[in-house]
């Protein structure tokens with residue numbers, strides 16, 4: 657966890673209002689909605705459980721009290737095991753009777769080891785805007801400075817984890833949801849996780865943001881005009897989309913919703929786009945200024 661929430665200025669043109677998003681505690685409560693137990697690694701009680709190295713649940717106050725009669729019953733819509741010393745399970749989505757297991761080595765310990773803070777750099781933009789290029793340049797530059805990163809590239813993930821998903825809106829949403837959950841794990845592992853996906857819908861990106869502790873989700877908008885992306889067209893996909901051979905192509909006949917409030921905007925000036933190294937440096941300046949490159 658960050659010792660203090662860093663400021664989140666927009667390092668691109670225009671600037672932005674100071675962050676008014678809820679802090680970790682509030683996010684934790686929100687994340688727990690719908691579950692009988694609300695377990696978040698950031699919560700002090702959970703950290704204490706981890707320190708104890710026990711398998712135990714750390715419920716929110718509303719569910720702390722165990723069933724006095726010692727019988728299974730429902731609390732907040734979830735089955736709760738009552739009785740003395742019984743573990744309290746929860747229901748999350750379709751997963752019933754599940755129990756969070758904390759380990760004594762947590763994010764804090766891993767961050768100390770790595771001398772960095774786990775976070776997510778989420779790069780969004782049109783196909784051809786340079787997401788993969790920026791992700792790789794950033795990863796290379798951080799690696800050369802001794803930082804551990806991992807790139808989650810939308811195109812690559814669709815070769816495996818997300819091979820069952822199409823480009824229909826609901827499958828794109830599921831694509832982003834899954835990747836959001838993976839980025840959360842990588843950030844918890846202490847890594848600087850760089851995700852680069854078109855992620856065309858604002859609500860999907862915001863849902864990923866809400867999974868992460870405050871300020872550790874850094875959204876980078878590659879604001880490259882469609883004409884430039886289309887002129888690059890390294891895979892020839894825009895050409896196919898214009899010819900009607902690919903349906904639902906982002907920017908052509910499928911929507912892209914630009915971020916309204918992101919941490920970093922990268923854009924061209926007078927038709928000149930920043931070089932990959934310069935884009936990476938812009939992100940690194942943000943990471944440095946907000947203490948992510950130190951424990």
Ligand SMILES: Nc1ncnc2c1ncn2[C@@H]1O[C@H](COP(=O)(O)OS(=O)(=O)O)[C@@H](OP(=O)(O)O)[C@H]1O
Nearest residue numbers: 783784810811823828831853854855856904905906
């Ligand atoms: N219909 C359609 N629309 C947009 N993109 C398409 C489409 N069909 C295939 N592709 C290729 O898939 C890559 C985007 O995958 P993502 O997982 O990043 O997309 S999304 O976030 O789910 O929208 C994208 O890669 P990038 O060019 O790297 O963005 C394309 O190569």
Ligand SMILES: Nc1ncnc2c1ncn2[C@@H]1O[C@H](COP(=O)(O)OP(=O)(O)O)[C@@H](O)[C@H]1O
Nearest residue numbers: 782783784785786787788789888890930931932
């Ligand atoms: N900053 C840049 N300046 C010039 N060309 C770029 C830049 N970034 C990417 N490119 C080129 O644009 C094309 C698309 O880049 P890519 O990283 O694959 O985009 P995306 O992952 O968003 O589809 C590639 O041919 C790449 O070399």
